[in-house]
Amino acid sequence: MGKIAVTGVTGNLGRVVVEDLLSRVEPGDVVAVARTPEKAAHLAARGAEVRFGDYDEPASLDGALAGVEVLLLVSGPDLTPGVRVAQHLAVVERAARAGVRRLVYTSGIGAEEGQGFAADHTATEKAVVETGLAHTFLRNALYSEAFLGAALAEARGSGTVTSSTAGGPLNTARLRDLALAASAALTGTGHENATYELRGPLWTYPELAGVLSRALGEPVAYREVSDAEAGWLGSLAPAVRAGAFARTGPDLARLLGRPPASLEDTVTALLA
Secondary structure: OOEEEEOOOOOHHHHHHHHHHHHHOOHHHEEEEEOOHHHHHHHHHOOOEEEEOEOOEHHHHHHHOOOEEEEEEOOOOOOOOOHHHHHHHHHHHHHHHHOOOEEEEEEEOOOOOOOHHHHHHHHHHHHHHHHOOEEEEEEEOOEHHHHHHHHHHHHHHHOEEEEOOOOOOEEOEOHHHHHHHHHHHHHOOOOOOEEEEEOOOEEOHHHHHHHHHHHHOOOOEEEEOOOOOOHHHHHOHHHHHOOOOOOOOOHHHHHHOOOOOOHHHHHHHHHO
């Protein structure tokens, strides 16, 4: 296998992907692309080749992607309308120009519909297909840690967990599982032109209250509140209540070679 490049390696997902790749392939075949290379010194120390690359400086991507066979494009964090798509398209164009054989993209669930926050993923997937590059789309679930970390802090502070989800189920996935799935897709065979819906196991907020009670060794009650009272979760709650997050699937387990982390597993990891 030739060189495998990963963008966004100083972020939470990209860092874990590179760390796992270093255990799967020769370290010299791993290219860690960073906007601030000095922040990736720990990866260089383990043998990865760290290169400068900035989504907002397309010319920098020519050198970053030179000689790369397989590329993981980690979606950018800037959700300002239009910004992320422009960044992604710059990477896609330069990847095609550099002769990258296969592009793996961290997309999101719902990308097939192109609504709301998924619209950027829809546009990026379309651009990749139009280049003719072999590709793998990883439609990642939302990170469990965002939900469970907030609930854990609330439980510790007040002894309660609140949401406006009306007990509706969510599928989320542990960030580490999504990163390991990406590493498997980068190094495995049979992933050309595949789309994977990487959904975790279903859980509800009332169930989470029970898990936190056992993990903390003290009662944690669940309380339903209004969308306005639910803070950032309130913006997602109508979709949860409508069943938009009520579907799971086997793709994440297939890439991991094991079941994805359960609600209990992720809470335990957060506590650790």
